[in-house]
Amino acid sequence: MRPFVGGIGAILTLHHVRPRRPDAFQPNQLLEITPRFLGKVVRKLRRRQLDLISLDEMHRRLTEGDFKRRFVCVTIDDGYRDTLQWAYPILKAHEVPFAVYIPTSFPDRIGELWWLALEAVVARNHRIRLLIDDRERGFECATLDEKHHVFDQLYQWVRSFRTEDELRRVVRDLSERYQVDIAAFCEELCMSWEELGRLAEDPLVTIGAHTVNHVMLAKTPERQARAEMAMSRSVIEASLGLKPDHLSYPIGDATSAGPREFRIAAELGFKTAVTTRPGVLFPEHGAHLTALPRISLNGEFQQPRYLGVLLSGAATAMWTGFRRVDAA
Numbered sequence: 001m002r003p004f005v006g007g008i009g010a011i012l013t014l015h016h017v018r019p020r021r022p023d024a025f026q027p028n029q030l031l032e033i034t035p036r037f038l039g040k041v042v043r044k045l046r047r048r049q050l051d052l053i054s055l056d057e058m059h060r061r062l063t064e065g066d067f068k069r070r071f072v073c074v075t076i077d078d079g080y081r082d083t084l085q086w087a088y089p090i091l092k093a094h095e096v097p098f099a100v101y102i103p104t105s106f107p108d109r110i111g112e113l114w115w116l117a118l119e120a121v122v123a124r125n126h127r128i129r130l131l132i133d134d135r136e137r138g139f140e141c142a143t144l145d146e147k148h149h150v151f152d153q154l155y156q157w158v159r160s161f162r163t164e165d166e167l168r169r170v171v172r173d174l175s176e177r178y179q180v181d182i183a184a185f186c187e188e189l190c191m192s193w194e195e196l197g198r199l200a201e202d203p204l205v206t207i208g209a210h211t212v213n214h215v216m217l218a219k220t221p222e223r224q225a226r227a228e229m230a231m232s233r234s235v236i237e238a239s240l241g242l243k244p245d246h247l248s249y250p251i252g253d254a255t256s257a258g259p260r261e262f263r264i265a266a267e268l269g270f271k272t273a274v275t276t277r278p279g280v281l282f283p284e285h286g287a288h289l290t291a292l293p294r295i296s297l298n299g300e301f302q303q304p305r306y307l308g309v310l311l312s313g314a315a316t317a318m319w320t321g322f323r324r325v326d327a328a
């Protein structure tokens with residue numbers, strides 16, 4: 001019988017865990033799964049011959065070459081309040097260690113969840129106008145189809161910018177023009193330092209860094225990228241009294257984190273750093289601890305049978321051209 005997890009193990013990525021919401025327009029839905037689905041995933045993993053382990057234990061196995069048993073690490077990005085409300089009770093009930101990566105501007109209540117601001121602008125308006133390359137352009141977004149289309153266009157457009165500053169400027173302008181309060185998403189959706197502190201008390205929980213401002217590091221100058229990583233660790237240490245050893249690169253694809261970021265994370269002394277490049281782990285990753293791939297649980301495919309396909313490494317091997325380590 002083929003092993004359930006390919007390679008030596010895998011790291012799972014989660015964002016939101018919460019019950020389905022009734023809104024028809026939810027373009028960011030792939031970033032959320034239901035508590036029910038998470039419960040099924042955990043029970044399925046528990047039934048298999050594999051270990052559910054912390055990032056520290058994964059680091060030990062990778063550095064010591066201890067690959068006797070396959071493993072899965074659960075990681076949750078961004079520190080949404082639903083992590084505490086919905087994910088934590090399920091993971092706790094099954095004694096599953098997990099990591100939460102915090103962009104410190106979110107609990108500091110000055111973060112910009114720009115993808116949600118973009119969603120809100122499109123959701124609340126029938127048409128929007130904005131400057132693209134110095135030309136004023138209009139977009140019809142009255143119907144659900146139009147909203148999805150316009151959101152996809154806008155999202156791809158801002159993601160194509162060369163710098164993070166440019167992206168922020170456009171989203172701020174749009175939010176101002178259409179009266180969307182970007183900072184309000186932090187208060188509404190993200191854990192406070194007090195809530196994070198409660199979570200951090202549990203030995204099952206590892207608190208990791210996720211930069212200060214949730215920036216695509218590769219789109220910032222080197223000094224800024226380094227400061228984002230180092231500062232987020234210092235702020236977490238000052239606020240929670242623990243120094244994070246693990247980092248997650250925001251957005252985390254090849255346009256957001258590359259060889260320069262992998263080097264800086266190692267220089268700063270992070271034990272591991274994770275991308276969102278898809279893939280399972282191999283022994284070779286022991287030499288690339290700050291460029292680790294992950295498997296995202298996608299909200300659009302919430303069926304346990306997909307989990308086996310993802311964790312087998314078969315699907316991700318196709319996406320990555322069968323390279324075992326993608327650290328370039």
Ligand SMILES: [Zn+2]
Binds near residue numbers: 077210214250251
């Ligand atoms: Zn994130």
